[in-house]
Structures are given as C-alpha cells and as structure tokens.
Amino acid sequence: MIRKTVISLYCLIIICMGTATFIEKWYGTEFVHLRIYGAWWFTAAWGLLAAAGIIYFVRSHVRRRSATALHLSFAIILLGAMLTRVSARHGSLHLRCGETAGRYYADCGNGNTEELTLPFEISLDSFYIDYHEGTEAAADYVSVVTVRDNGGKTRHKVSMNKILSHNSMRLYQASYDEDGQGSVLAVSSDPWGIPVTYTGYALLFLSLAWMLADPRGGFRRLLRHPLLRRGALIMILSAAGVHTVSAVPARPKDVAGKFGQLNILYNNRICPMQTFAIDFTKKLYGDTSYKGYTAEQVLTGFIFYGDEWSNEPVIRMKGGAMKSRLQLPGYVSVNTFFNRDMGGYTIGPYLQEYYKGADDEFHRNVADMDDRLQLVMNLRRGTLLKVFPCTDSSGHTVWHAPTGKLPAGMDETQKAYIQNVFTLLYQYVMAADTAGFRAVTDKMIRYQHKNGGNSLPGKNRITAERIYNAIPFAKILFMVNLAMGLVTLAAAIFRLTHRNTERYRQKLYSHAATAVMAASFAALTVCGALRWIVSGTIPMANGYETMLLMAWCIQFVSIVTYRRFRIMQTFGFLLSGLFLLVAHISGMDPQITHVMPVLSSPLLSIHVSMIMMAFALLSLTFVCGMTALTLHAARKGTGVETATDMEALRLLSLLFLYPALATLGAGIFIGAVWANVSWGTYWSWDPKEVWALIVFMVYGCAVHHRSIPQMRRPMFFHAFMTAAFLTILMTYFGVNYFLGGMHSYA
Template identity: 25%
Template structure:
C-alpha cells in the first residue's frame, strides 16, 4: 500500500508540474519568443523528465492495481505512453528544415532548422509553380509545384495538404517567390517517431471506443444516475423552444455554408454558431435522461450566439488554402462538441454548488460524469486528428503552438476528474462541482485566450 501511495503522488505531482510548465511556456513564448519557450520549457531536460516520470509511475501504479483486468482502460493509458515515446523518438532522430528551388533548378541540398546544410539521397527538379484562385476572386485556393525526382525520373505535384513522400523524406509546399518562379518546401525526415506515434493514436482510438462497452466502467456507472424531471407543460414549452432554436440555427448555418462553399469551421462567428447548434442537438438528445440539460443548454446557446454576434469575422469568406482539408471539419467538430459538453458540465457544477442536500449534489455529479467521459474523449480525438492533419499539412504533428498546448492542458485538467479512484477528492460532489467550474477556464483560454491574446498558427479570430 505504501508503494502505491508513493506512485500515486508521484504521478499526480509530476502531471501537475507538466501542466504548470506548459501554461508558463505559452506566456513565455508570447513575451520572449518561440526560441526561449522551446529552450527553457518544451525541449528542456526537466520537462522531458517530468513526462517520463508521469508515464513510468502511472504505468507501475496501473500494474500494481491490476488495471489490466480492465483492458480498455489499461491500453488507453498505454496508448498515451506510446504517443509520448514517439514524440521522444522524433526529438532524437527526426530532422526538419527547408529546401528552395527555382524553376528548372535541380538540387539535393536542403537546410535544417538549425541552419546546417543537408543532402538528400536523390535530387529534385522544380518544373513549374502556379497559384489557383477561387472563381471570380483574387483569393488563392491552392499553391501548386510540379517537381521531378531524379532516381525514378517521375513527376509529382506538391500542393497544400498534398505532400510528396519519397525515400523516407516528406516535402510540403511552404512558400514561393513573388515572380512565381521559385518554391520553398518544408522537408521532414522522421523514420521512427511518426510510426510509433501513429500506432499510439490507433491504440488510443480503439481503447476509447472499447471503454464505452467495458463492463462496470465509470461511464456505465454514471449513466445509471437519474434526475428529477419537469412537469409536462414545462417539458413541452422547452421542447418547442428547442426545436425553434435548432431550426433557426440550422437555417443560418446552412445559408452561410451554401454561400461560402465551406462548413462553419473557421472564424469566431461560424464556430460559435456551430457550438450553439450543437447545444440544441445535445438538449434534444439528453432531455429525457438529463432534464436539467435543457434550461442550462439555453443559457450556453444564448452565450454562444452573443459571442458570435460580437465577432467581426466573415462567415462567407474564402478559406485559406491550408484549411481546405477534410480533416478540418472532423477536427473542429470534435473540439466544439467537447467544448459544448464541458460548458454544460460547468453549468451543472454551478447548480450543484447552489443545491444544499448531498443527495442532489451526488446525483448531479453522476450526471456530469456521464457527459464528461464523451467530452474528454471527443477533445482527445479532435486534438490528435488535428495532429495528423498538421503532419499532412506542414510536416510536424506537434509543434507546441499555444492552441495545441492549451488543448493538451484542457485534456489533462478534465481527465483528472475521471480518476476519482486515484484522486479521492473527486468522489466528493462539492469539490467535483467546484473543480468543474474552474476547469472551464482552460476551455475559455484555449479558444478565446489563444485567439485574442497568445496568438499562434491557430488564432483564427
């Protein structure tokens, strides 16, 4: 028992330290630049050691507790260890940089991110470069380079979200010359890291799916909770209002989708309207099992619509070329579903603190848990789908961009709530509800804080 206690506090302490370091790193990056953030935080020996300690102590604790008897739970955690191992391999063995070619030029030389000259085992020739535009506009829809690989004498097309893979190297369209006669490609060579990381992603997805079917899982236990319903007239009024709001939002989103030619996945206005729409869907699906969701849902939907109305983003603007990817819709949809559910959990937390009797608080805690499990899993899925998309788009599945970092922080903060067997305080309803309210601050920072304060590649305000 003493060993278990040591492992438990070691895991909790190191994970908390990782979260604090990541939060501090995003602030340092904003104030002092990306190089300082990477040197003092993300690539520092202390940061790497903390991740290692968290992983090792966590796995040892699971082994001692015989978590293997719950295969989905066990392999879900092992998947995270694999993902971290893949990231470490990328750090040790991966190379990245850039290659510049003029039209008709043949070369095997490229420069690493550290400024060192590197040589490919083959040569590339730039045959042509062109820009495609949205019809009737001067907005670029794609940047296209045509290259020939020397060892096979084969012509390939490199464009946004369409990379060239050859000889263990990957090439991505990054930039171009103003005279349209030159191209800049990002180059990535990561023979081990990506494979291990992707194996972790697949194991994670399968484990999360299996978890919902696992006997006596926390999710199944929480689902047994029942809450008191409203009178029939009140239920009818709430349902009618729900349907009307759903219809209105569907019309607005559909109209903008038709006019712009893309879904509501970019820009504050579009994403907030999508979130409001998702709230109405959640209200309709959960109204019988969790009646309290409907009144709280109207509050969250109203807030989302208010934020959308205050936004200056154009829902009908053309997408940047890098955003023209099928991964965009899946990634954003998963993230916004999770944010929506986290918002509902926070509102239930407010109600839980207002209520005086412990029985009601306990019931509300179980209700929150039944929402929290799919919320955390959707956030996890969305985050790692985004990582796959990033790897396809610019050759780096994790770049410690502020939005990525805060999404990971949010994931870890909320995942803690699912570990009441390890952190016993989460079994106490009052603490659970208070934590749920405070935890929602990480969601607000991830979306609004990054978009309007911290900046980065994801700051599509």
C-alpha cells in the first residue's frame, strides 16, 4: 500500500508541474505561483511524498550507504525548502545617492508588501555601469554602498554575482534609476532555510559521486555484468559546382577582403567587418555567399553600388504565406517592395496591420521582411557603419558612423575625415581605381589602431574570429557525421549478410571510421575554442552553442566507450550529426555577442556543461531503446532469439543512465546555488527549471527496479526510455520555442 502511495504521489506531482507550465503560458506567471506552486495542496503533496518515501525506504531495508545518503539528501533539501517558505523574507530597497535607509519593503504574497526594519543602516555612495570597452554592452552594474552598524561603518560594492551579506541579510543588485543616481537592491533574509538546503545540496553532490563509485552500487555491478564483459553488444551491432556570375557590379574579392579587415561596432561588440558582412548576407540570402560573391563583396556592393544591388534578387523569401498571397518568387530584390504607382512602400499597409495586432503567419512574414529591408536601408544611409573610434572627455572610446552625430568637441580635421572618407572611397569606386581604394582602406585601418585604444580586440581574437568565419563548422560536421553514421550502419549490415568478409577489411573500416570520428571531434573542439576566444566566455550562452556542446559531449562519450562497446561509434556519429543539423537549420542565432552580466559566473559554466553532458548521455539511452524496439519488430515472427540482445541493450542503457542522473542532478542543483548567489532565490519555478526536474524524476524511475519491477523487463524498459526522451525534447525545445521563461534562449 505504501509503495503505491509513493508512486501515485510521485506521478501526481510530475503531472501537476508539467501542467502548470502550460497554464503559465496561458494565464501568466503570477497565476500559477499563486494557484499552484504557492498553493497549500501543492506543498502538502510534496510533504506527503517525503513522509511516505521515508516510511517506504525504511521498510525496504536498504543497506547501501550511498543510496541512503542520496535519498536523505532529498529529504533535507525539501526540509530546507519548507523552512525557506515559512521563515524567509524577500523584498527590495531603493536607494538614492547620498541618502541613508534603514527600512525595506518585503513581499507578503498576493502582490502585497509591508515595510520592515533592516538590522543596520545603508547609504548609496554611487552607482555606475561598467561597459565593455568601446561598446554600449553592459559588463556589470555596480552599487557602492556604506553600511553603518553598531557605531562602525564599512564600504562595499554590490554587483551582479557579488552580493553583500551582513547580519543575516543579503543584498543583491536588482535594478537602477534611469538618471544613474539611484539603485534598487533585492533584499533576502533566510537564516534557517539556506543552511539546511545547502547541507542537503552538499550531501547530494557527495552521494551522487558515491553512487557511481560504490562497489556494491548498481553502476559498478553493471560494469561487472557478464553480458557487458563478453562484449555481447558488439555482437548486436554485427547482427543488427560551377558559380553563375551575374552582371551586378562588385569590388574584386581581394579588395572587398581588405575592406573586411576593418573593425566595426556591431551587436555591441567590436569585431571584424567580415563578421558583419557574413551576418548581413545570411540575413538576406540565407547563406554566407551569393552567386559566387563573398559576403564582403555583397556588403560593399550594397554600400558602393546600392542602386544596382537593390535590383538584384538577393533576398530569400522565408515565409510561404507572404510568398503565396503576394505571388512572389523564391528570391526577390529590395526594389520589389518599392513602387511609386502603388503608393511607395508596398508592404507598408500590411506592416501597420501587424503593429495593430494582426499576428497571423502572413503578417509575421511581412514584419520579418521589413526588418531585412530596413537593414539594407540603414546600411545605405551609413548608420550601421560604426567604424570610427574616438575617445570622449571621460576617457571612454566611442565608435561613430560617418553619417551619425559626432561629439561637439571633436577636432574639426578628424570630424571632416570621418564625414568624407566614404565619399572618397565612392569616388575611387566610380573611377575604377583599385589602388586608391586599397590605400584609403589601409589608412582607415591605421586610424582605427591609432584611436581605438583598449576597445580594439587583440590580435589573437581577431585571428580566431577570421578563422571561425572562414569555416562553416556546423554545416560541414553535420554532413560528415550523418554520412559516417549511415556508412557504419551499412557496414554492420554488410558484415551481417557477408560473414566471410576478410577480417583485415573489417579492421580497415573500423580504423577509418575511428579516424573520422577523431577528426570530427577535434574540429568541433576547435570550433568551441574559437568561439571561446572570440567571446571571452565559455560558449554555452545560447541555443546554438548548447547544441554544439551537446554534439561535443556525445562524441566524447562515444570515443571513450568505443573500444568496449563498438555500437557507440554509430550512435556517436548519428546523434552528434543530428544535433549539429538542428543547430544548422533550426534558425538558432550563431552570432557571437557579449553575455548578460548575470551570466558571467563560473557556476553557470559548470551548471550548463553538466546538464548538457547529462542530456547527451540520456540521448544515448534513447538510441538504445529505439535500437531494441526496432530489432524486436524486425525479428518478430522470424524465430530469431532476441532476449539476450534486449537485455544487453538494457544494461548498456543503464550504463549511460547512472552517470546521466548524477550529472543532471548535480547540474540542476549547482544551477540552484548560482541562482541563490545571483538573485537570492535558488528555485523560482521557471518552466525550464520545472521541466529539468521532471526529466530528473522521470528518468529516476528507471533505476528503481525494486520498487517498479516492470523496469526489469527489457521491452518495457526500452519503451519507457524511448518515451522518456520526450521530456528532454520538451525541456530543450518546448520551453525555448513555446513556453518561454527566464531560461528560454530560442
């Protein structure tokens, strides 16, 4: 009876959490926090689950200390959460420069607040935003405060990922006044919940590692299993152009390439003009080149031959609704949408309808097209070409466009140079004077090095970015990996049907595939390293980068385990290829930008990398499940015995599952620590957090085969693991593209 109670409560909580994320999409965050996550019955369900789970665990007479420590950690974490809910106070404190405050506004729930007294007095000395040099991208938000307590005073800096702790109160940088003379600090007091919760976290991290190392644990027993030691899984695998040049004028490739060596303020960072040219061309055409023209040629074409290129069909029609309704071809020109006889800007009326609320596919297509047309218009006006650095009176470097507003105190000679140099370039273009054009470009480069100061990226960073721009890593590697996945699969089928194939040929195929896997892994590592060098942060800040990380993790696991489990080579090629394919074609933005200040934390890097490793391992359990189900269906009715193969695949799946659960659990709760350090709450019931917890809870069922005997049956296990993969898809893609939330980076 108690076992059924635990299972029923466990499933009920999972269903409630998953349902709540959809309700939040429709009714808003405040509604679900009040009616579900903050409701008495939801808290009671967790409390009953904890109580019933403890009783069931004691009655089960579990003797392994690692398992006891692991389950005890969850009970302590829930106790800490309860103490936080009962005793913690959260609020905000608004400070103005020179003013002293001793009270703050605490959140009472239901949107109400009350004014409470701080155990000290605090004043704001100054507030400032620390920018990345030469850009308007914020690197940090900093409040300099003085705390007065018991006759003494101390000075502190409060910034993102740097909190002020004093007398059981913690203060976090939350917001600031528009005039820069005020700051809003989040205030948190949780003297009982945090110590208990952190004790639970520490025990959890220890017990997860202990789970993998325990000689009596399930993971170590798997490694000693006869089926895996005999290599039965190896037996399963064995048994199972010319460019078309148009007449549009363009700068020669080498001359356009020289122009691409200029630096530009783009996406709030200083980068090579080449990067801007590539993004510009991709946004218009969907590729990094156009009919044999490089991205730099396309960019300089629109700058210096604007009329001719505005007639060129360089804009790819993305939306079928707009294409069908307006009877447009697959590629159109800028001038397609400008017609004096039809009122000028032909999609203008539809754009107004979009801004008034028309949100169907057609109007979204129109808005997207307008964004791309405005990009061309702003380029032709010169407002995007912020290539001229100068230092202002405060010592900061600011980058200007030739047609932008220049500082009033700027030297007149310098101002005239900035305003006229593109006119000079245009004159050389019209005169077909390539040497003059190159000479002026060289002078612009020297101007940037002279005036750019610390805002200019270093030589290594520039080199890394140019290498990264030159090689389409995701495009090449997804084709190579998917192709090799199919080849290795075909090779396995060939060996199955040609048992007399010479052994040296099999070794030759194996060595060749291993070499390709190693080369692909090395290339993906280089890709990540280049993005790291360019951005200055570990590349895991957006959907594109996490997909690359997922592919990298899968290849790493495949290489490490290949010698023992030959099936991993095919799995590694196919899965990494699929993730790279998704990164390439899904519309994820591969642009490299500065990360938000709150994301500049080493805990974030550990949090994301561990979760991505877990998802990679869980993806391999999905492949094991699909392989087992496919093999069972193919052999059904043939009289071929499959029991041994199904069990071997179940064991392999479990071999991936144990470290996956360990890394996923550690990743989730390291993220909770980071959140608590950054903004004072370790769990906010954000949809991504909720679904990550659901993944952990769902996959956790598969290792509890004593409590769920059906998990010992291979076919049930494989069906469960295949279906469980839907929770990962929901966590990664469903939240990003449908549910939204703080963790959404679609």
